[in-house]
Amino acid sequence: MTLLAPLAAAGFGLAMIGAALMALRARSTAVAVLAAGLVSLFASVLFLILAAPDVAMTEAAIGSGLTTFLFFYVLGRIRREGYDDD
Amino acid sequence: MTGPFALIGALIVLAGAAFLFLGGLGLYRMPDSYTRIQAGTKATTLGTLLVLAGAAFLMPGWWIKLMLILLFLMFTNPLSSQVLARAAHRAGIRPAPETRADALADDQGDAS
Amino acid sequence: MLPTIAMATGFALILMGLYGALTHRNILRMILGFTIASTGVNVVLVSVGYMPGRTAPIMDSAVPVADAAARVIDPVPQALVLTAIVIGLGVTALMLAYAYRLFRIRHSLDISKFTELKW
Amino acid sequence: MVETILIAAAALVALAFVLAMLRFLRGPHAVDRVIGFDVLTIISITGIVLVALVEGRAIYLDVALVYALLSFLGVIVAARYLEGGEE
Incomplete structure (x- = not known):
């Protein structure tokens, strides 16, 4: 034990570094946002292993849920106004 | 982690982990997106539900929280799987060449 | 062992986030690099406060109040990181709002198109 | 006996995690990556439940609940963004 x-x-640390590399190197911005959300998600499990369940809860709610939501909201608005980098 | 049902609970947890592993294997080996959705959401949902049930056998005092998580997963996982399949269809992903029927395309062809 | 691994991961995340924020041309990708660096800072802070052999600082039936001081981790770094996460969300939202305003003006997300502050 | 079975279950979950991570890193289309994201969150919920069993703290289960709720939101938002993708 x-x-x-x-x-x-x-x-989980290796998975976080892999996801962060993917967030830096991905060609499409949407995939990069997803990979950054994955980094936050794994960071939440790492906080749990480090015996900090309150921080893990906040990180899962804010870092992974709300930040991804905000990024996709801005991406959707930008795409609706005609910008074709994807 | 003691009690009369500890061994049964551990075996149920092991069965759930086996289903999770099979779901991951299917996710890696399936040929196109639709079959990957099939393997990746159905098998892993069953695996997680089995793990939660086994945890309820191992720790009988926790069953209220475990039941909440279980109910929530049962409500949300099929929904996310359906939304993903519709997104894949609208994004124009072609299914594998062995596919025979495409009911969503047939329906939309009738409607328009 | 455990805090060393977590600290190494956190520093790697900080460096990678800074690299992304400094080298990308797209404004959204720069904000993404900043987000990754802030996650790395949080991981480093929590791993600094970790003590081996102790459990989470929440009192319930598993940890009675009487012997809590000998069995519980210091909760101050965790509270600090909690505040940092929420403020990070606010900073990210502000940066995204500015990025959207800049896009409305110039119809581009490339940072090299914005030349008013160059000389 | 119980601990041995739980360690074997944790090893199986770790294998599933590695396979889903490979699919996330390789996936040809963005939808494949979203599927990998979904499966990784489900596997992480199982990992949190296993950590809670090993540590014996019931408070860790609340993290799993919040995790399920918010990661579901992320998957829905990403899928809704990709729906309007190529048109």
């Missing part, structure tokens, strides 16, 4: 938490933290 003492080895389980560092292993899980290392796995």
